Amino acid sequence: MTTSVQSFPRTLRLPSLDRAAVWIVLVVLVLLAGLVSDAFFKLNYLTNLVRQAAPVGITAVGVTFVMLLRGVDLSVGAIVSMSAVVCALVMGGKVDNLWLGIAAAIACGSAVGLANGLLIAYGKGSAFILTLGMSIVVYGLVQMGTGGTARGIVSPGFRETLNGRIGGVLPVLVICLLLAVAVGIFLQSRTRFGRNAYLIGANPDAARLAGLPVSRVTVVAYMVSGFFAALGGLALLARTGVSGTNPGAGMEFDVLAAVVLGGTTFSGGRGGVGGTFAGVLVLIIALNLANVAGLPFAAQLAVKGAIIIAASAAYSWIGRRGGGLGRE
Amino acid sequence: MRPLQATALACQRLPRIYWALFLLVLAGLVSTPQFGTAANLANVLEQSATLAILALGQAAVIAGGMIDLSVGQLVGLITVVACMLFEAYPAMSLPIIAVCLGLAAFVGLVNGELVNRLRMSPLILTFGMLSILQGAIFMLTDRSVGQAPPVMTFLANGRIAGIPASLLLVAAIAVGAWYLLQRSVFGWHLLAIGNSAESARKAGLNLASRTRTAFVLSGLCAGIAGLLVAGRLGTGFPNAGSGLELDSIVAVVLGGTLLKGGRVSVAGILGAVLFLGVLSNILNLLQVPAFTQIVVKGLIVIAAILVDRPREAAAA
Numbered sequence: 001m002t003t004s005v006q007s008f009p010r011t012l013r014l015p016s017l018d019r020a021a022v023w024i025v026l027v028v029l030v031l032l033a034g035l036v037s038d039a040f041f042k043l044n045y046l047t048n049l050v051r052q053a054a055p056v057g058i059t060a061v062g063v064t065f066v067m068l069l070r071g072v073d074l075s076v077g078a079i080v081s082m083s084a085v086v087c088a089l090v091m092g093g094k095v096d097n098l099w100l101g102i103a104a105a106i107a108c109g110s111a112v113g114l115a116n117g118l119l120i121a122y123g124k125g126s127a128f129i130l131t132l133g134m135s136i137v138v139y140g141l142v143q144m145g146t147g148g149t150a151r152g153i154v155s156p157g158f159r160e161t162l163n164g165r166i167g168g169v170l171p172v173l174v175i176c177l178l179l180a181v182a183v184g185i186f187l188q189s190r191t192r193f194g195r196n197a198y199l200i201g202a203n204p205d206a207a208r209l210a211g212l213p214v215s216r217v218t219v220v221a222y223m224v225s226g227f228f229a230a231l232g233g234l235a236l237l238a239r240t241g242v243s244g245t246n247p248g249a250g251m252e253f254d255v256l257a258a259v260v261l262g263g264t265t266f267s268g269g270r271g272g273v274g275g276t277f278a279g280v281l282v283l284i285i286a287l288n289l290a291n292v293a294g295l296p297f298a299a300q301l302a303v304k305g306a307i308i309i310a311a312s313a314a315y316s317w318i319g320r321r322g323g324g325l326g327r328e
Numbered sequence: 329m330r331p332l333q334a335t336a337l338a339c340q341r342l343p344r345i346y347w348a349l350f351l352l353v354l355a356g357l358v359s360t361p362q363f364g365t366a367a368n369l370a371n372v373l374e375q376s377a378t379l380a381i382l383a384l385g386q387a388a389v390i391a392g393g394m395i396d397l398s399v400g401q402l403v404g405l406i407t408v409v410a411c412m413l414f415e416a417y418p419a420m421s422l423p424i425i426a427v428c429l430g431l432a433a434f435v436g437l438v439n440g441e442l443v444n445r446l447r448m449s450p451l452i453l454t455f456g457m458l459s460i461l462q463g464a465i466f467m468l469t470d471r472s473v474g475q476a477p478p479v480m481t482f483l484a485n486g487r488i489a490g491i492p493a494s495l496l497l498v499a500a501i502a503v504g505a506w507y508l509l510q511r512s513v514f515g516w517h518l519l520a521i522g523n524s525a526e527s528a529r530k531a532g533l534n535l536a537s538r539t540r541t542a543f544v545l546s547g548l549c550a551g552i553a554g555l556l557v558a559g560r561l562g563t564g565f566p567n568a569g570s571g572l573e574l575d576s577i578v579a580v581v582l583g584g585t586l587l588k589g590g591r592v593s594v595a596g597i598l599g600a601v602l603f604l605g606v607l608s609n610i611l612n613l614l615q616v617p618a619f620t621q622i623v624v625k626g627l628i629v630i631a632a633i634l635v636d637r638p639r640e641a642a643a644a
Contacts, residue, residue: 119630119634123633123634125630125633125634126581126587126633128577128581128587129577129578129581129582129587129629129633130630130633130634132574132577132578132629133578133626133627133628133629133630133633134626134630135626136622136623136625136626136629137622137623137626137627137630138626139622139626140619140620140621140622140623140624140625140626141623143618143619143622144617144619144620144623148619253455253458256451256455257452257455257456260449260451260452261452265449266449266451296467297466298463298464298465298466298467298470299463299467300463301459301460301462301463301466302459302460302462302463302464302467303463304456304459304463305455305456305457305458305459305460305461305462305463306456306460307456308452308455308456308459309442309446309448309452309453309456309457309460312446312448312449312452312453312456313442313446313447313448316446316447316448316449317446317447
């Protein structure tokens, strides 16, 4: 037991090029962006870029754990929406309700994640469809709660603090994103939960036979995903200041793209939060490049798609090792 | 005894979704008198046609262990292109239809070729394609444009000998899909690839060719669905297809097709599409508020996948 646990991570760490791939893509994109725009390497611009990435990035940290376990979480977009709406509603524009609003949002997100985890661990249904169904349910509940119009006001100070810059330079949301990534990296590499997630994702049957708590780890992973999605919703609320009714719509796809770009594939057991962070940056810079190039919104959508494909293709090309099909 | 045994066997083989459909129809008959009328039932069938065609195309890709997220926006693109072209060239309905189907199949071909050549995850690739197609649509128009050719309007709303034309179209496509996926060599190979791409490759199957064909079929079905949507709406609505990709995946999976590939059931998909159509029809007739309907739909998706579990586990 001990030897197998100790030797396994070593084989996981071996494919260095595999892990470096997304970073190579990131560096190329950054250089490209520098060529396209003079402003790109200015500190303000860079920090602003990373600040934009905060909602998707924080959410993607949680989804990484689910993907490590060969799962997927399509409900995060809806959880982001719910978190923003619940937080604004509970705050109701009062300073006193600041922490209550934040706590309520996080509690709701974690609860949905818990429900996802229980259904997937003990219901044994397809995670793709289950979390899709959950996202529909949560979206419906949010709409019922708001009545279809934007309600709820954030507490004074909430947006000012979170969307501000420390010393006029470093945006608070960037720190939040880095913190989330740091917590994620700690979880994956320093806790039993993280190690189990890798082992179970690499081979669920073997993990079960070896007596690892597969169901429990699954439940925790989806809860972590819901928790981070709730934080992502708070970050989004901090950026926009108004909750709207469905601010997280479609975000699950951005998150998924970022995680997969980062090297945590659908086959599980490989990748990690570090790669996800790079994946998020690749995605955000790609979108920004299209924006900087002065393209109209429609063309930006097309370019976004092309860049996702190109980056992912480059990634799989760099990361491909011996005869793999690269399908998953 | 013979017929009885045969019936029992048929019931056993019947995809589970038909039991849910049966119960749902019973509930509909009991809860609202409008449900059982011929006009309403025909309406449900007509409304379900688009999703049925889209889901059958999606099934080809999913059977091979892949996924196609681009079909929804492809429906939107074809709807817009068809209506714009018809407004510009009103005399050329049939060539326009041919061009649209060609375009849709070409998008499928591009998907398939890229999956083959770039060796990337179909999910990411078709997600990128979703975005590209969305961009293409909005480059063409940001509001409803043009007009649907009468051929398409007839296809969507017309009747042949009292039977909705769209129903006949679905039936034809379903038979084709059943043959291709469950009876032909192509289908066997595709399912083998879905079961284990690695084993299929070692057995000497031509993965690239099967993958390409599966995506072309999916694109083609999205094209037909797009024409049908144009016919129903009468005009090219740019957002006509958004979200349809997920609906199609839900229908395929509810019908008992494994998302990881290797098993497919055309009959199950048709049952699942009907189930979703009947459900939304009953909720509408009962005047359930839109937001509540959304919640119910989500819960049904969750419940259905959980009920389907034992069989899936047995097959896996």
